Amino acid sequence: MVTKAKTEYPQIDFQVQSATEFHFAENFDAVFSNAVLHWIQEKEKVVELTYKCLKKNGRFVFEMGGKNNVDKIIKALQKSLSKHGYVQNTDISLWYFPSIGEYASLLESKGFRVTFALHYDRETKLSDDKNGIKDWLKMFASAYLNGIDENDKEGILSDTQAMLESTNCRNGSWYADYKRLRMVAVKQVN
Numbered sequence: 001m002v003t004k005a006k007t008e009y010p011q012i013d014f015q016v017q018s019a020t021e022f023h024f025a026e027n028f029d030a031v032f033s034n035a036v037l038h039w040i041q042e043k044e045k046v047v048e049l050t051y052k053c054l055k056k057n058g059r060f061v062f063e064m065g066g067k068n069n070v071d072k073i074i075k076a077l078q079k080s081l082s083k084h085g086y087v088q089n090t091d092i093s094l095w096y097f098p099s100i101g102e103y104a105s106l107l108e109s110k111g112f113r114v115t116f117a118l119h120y121d122r123e124t125k126l127s128d129d130k131n132g133i134k135d136w137l138k139m140f141a142s143a144y145l146n147g148i149d150e151n152d153k154e155g156i157l158s159d160t161q162a163m164l165e166s167t168n169c170r171n172g173s174w175y176a177d178y179k180r181l182r183m184v185a186v187k188q189v190n
Contacts, residue, residue: 020045022053030059038065038095047110054187060112066119066181067099072167073160073176077137077144080159084152089144103181112185122178132174133161 002014017023020042031050040046050060078090098106100117107114126132134157137144145153168175 020049022049024053027053027055028058029055030061033062033064035064037062038069038097041093041096043096043098043106044110047106047112051110051112051187056187056189058187060107060185060187061183063180063182065095065097066179067097067102068177069095069097069179070176071179072164073133073136074141076163077141077156077160079163080156081144083159084156086148086152086156089146089148092144094141094143097179098181100181100183103183107183107185111188113188114183114185116182116184118180118182120180120182122180124176124178126174126176128173130172131161133164133168134158136174136176 002016005012005014019036019040031054037043037046054060081087081089100119104114104117126136129135137157137160145156148156168177
């Protein structure tokens with residue numbers, strides 16, 4: 001994506017940096033993030049670095065997975081893992097899905113003032129394919145399946161999808177129970 005962006009917009013300086021280690025020579029008016037922050041366990045570092053790279057009154061605008069995001073899917077997967085004897089895999093932590101209060105408190109503790117916060121349901125269609133949940137799990141939750149025999153993986157994925165058919169499948173289409181957290185915070189300087 002960055003290679004394509006550099007080709008299409010050569011006048012803009014695109015960089016790839018870690019969300020927990022980024023640094024810039026200049027400060028910015030705004031930082032925007034979409035669907036990234038819930039993947040980063042070191043949330044304090046992200047907020048601290050974002051604060052540092054913003055100008056006074058700079059905005060941090062983002063959307064991420066919120067509290068109870070994909071809860072039905074993860075609970076079904078954990079139940080299936082346990083059923084197949086992989087209880088240790090149920091403890092894997094891939095994401096951070098905070099409530100408004102959790103993330104607002106974090107932002108405020110690092111010097112931000114939260115000016116907008118919304119936590120909402122955004123059910124999202126995955127596919128019309130018969131393997132909608134299985135494909136989603138392989139793409140986004142594969143860490144839960146690490147160390148599992150290939151024959152057992154298919155059984156776990158099939159069981160998980162079967163458990164979700166009544167809640168996450170309608171008219172042959174699969175849906176994820178996304179819960180989104182959208183916030184705007186402003187850098188305050190004392």
